Amino acid sequence: MTTEQPVQPGMPPEPLSPSDERMWAMIAHLGVFANLVSGFLGPVVPLLIYLIYRDRSRYVAYQSLQALIFQLIWWVGGGMLAGIMWALSGVLSAVVIGFLCMPLACAFSLIPLAALIYGLIGGLQANQGQDFKYWLIGDWVRGTLTG
Numbered sequence: 001m002t003t004e005q006p007v008q009p010g011m012p013p014e015p016l017s018p019s020d021e022r023m024w025a026m027i028a029h030l031g032v033f034a035n036l037v038s039g040f041l042g043p044v045v046p047l048l049i050y051l052i053y054r055d056r057s058r059y060v061a062y063q064s065l066q067a068l069i070f071q072l073i074w075w076v077g078g079g080m081l082a083g084i085m086w087a088l089s090g091v092l093s094a095v096v097i098g099f100l101c102m103p104l105a106c107a108f109s110l111i112p113l114a115a116l117i118y119g120l121i122g123g124l125q126a127n128q129g130q131d132f133k134y135w136l137i138g139d140w141v142r143g144t145l146t147g
Contacts, residue, residue, distance in 0.1 A: 016057040018129065024049055025063035025126035032067070032119030035075050035112070043071045058145070063126050066141045070122075070134045071115065078111030085109075 016024070031045025046067035054061040085105035093099055118134070125132040133139070 013056045016053065016060065021057045021059045022127050022129050024053055024057070024060045025132075026123040028060070028064035028067040029119050029123035029126055029132070032071055032075060032116055035071070036116075039079075040076065042075055043068050046071065059131075062141060062145055063122075063132065065145065066132075066134050066137055067119065067122065069137050069141060070119070073137070074115035074118070075112050078108070078115060082108040082111060 028046040028049045031049075032042045034045050035042035046064040050061060050064040050068060053064070082105065085101070085108045089099075089101040089105045092101055122132045122134065133142075
């Protein structure tokens with residue numbers, strides 16, 4: 001890590017070194033694992049990294065914003081969808097049809113697990129300096145940052 005120097009007013013912030021860029025991008029992707037401890041704080045990690053380093057590294061800004069949006073969609077949204085499916089199965093089990101919905105609820109419960117695995121892959125590739133791009137999210141985020 002580099003030693004931080006105070007930024008003078010009107011001066012652009014010092015860019016990150018390539019190793020620091022890779023490290024912060026990796027941490028942004030691996031923030032999904034914070035959900036295992038808290039259940040919902042995973043998106044805070046890439047959000048903070050984006051807010052702190054967006055002016056110092058386009059790579060870190062891109063990777064952290066991707067990780068944030070990915071976690072909001074797949075972890076938070078997928079977790080809520082799984083919860084709804086289990087609640088629906090529980091209510092409908094009184095009418096027997098809920099038992100038929102339980103395999104579907106089990107399938108939806110795998111969405112957050114898939115998010116952990118995909119986040120791990122993103123973190124590993126970002127640590128290697130590769131331009132990791134989440135499916136369906138990466139191009140949109142890149143367009144948002146450049147437009």
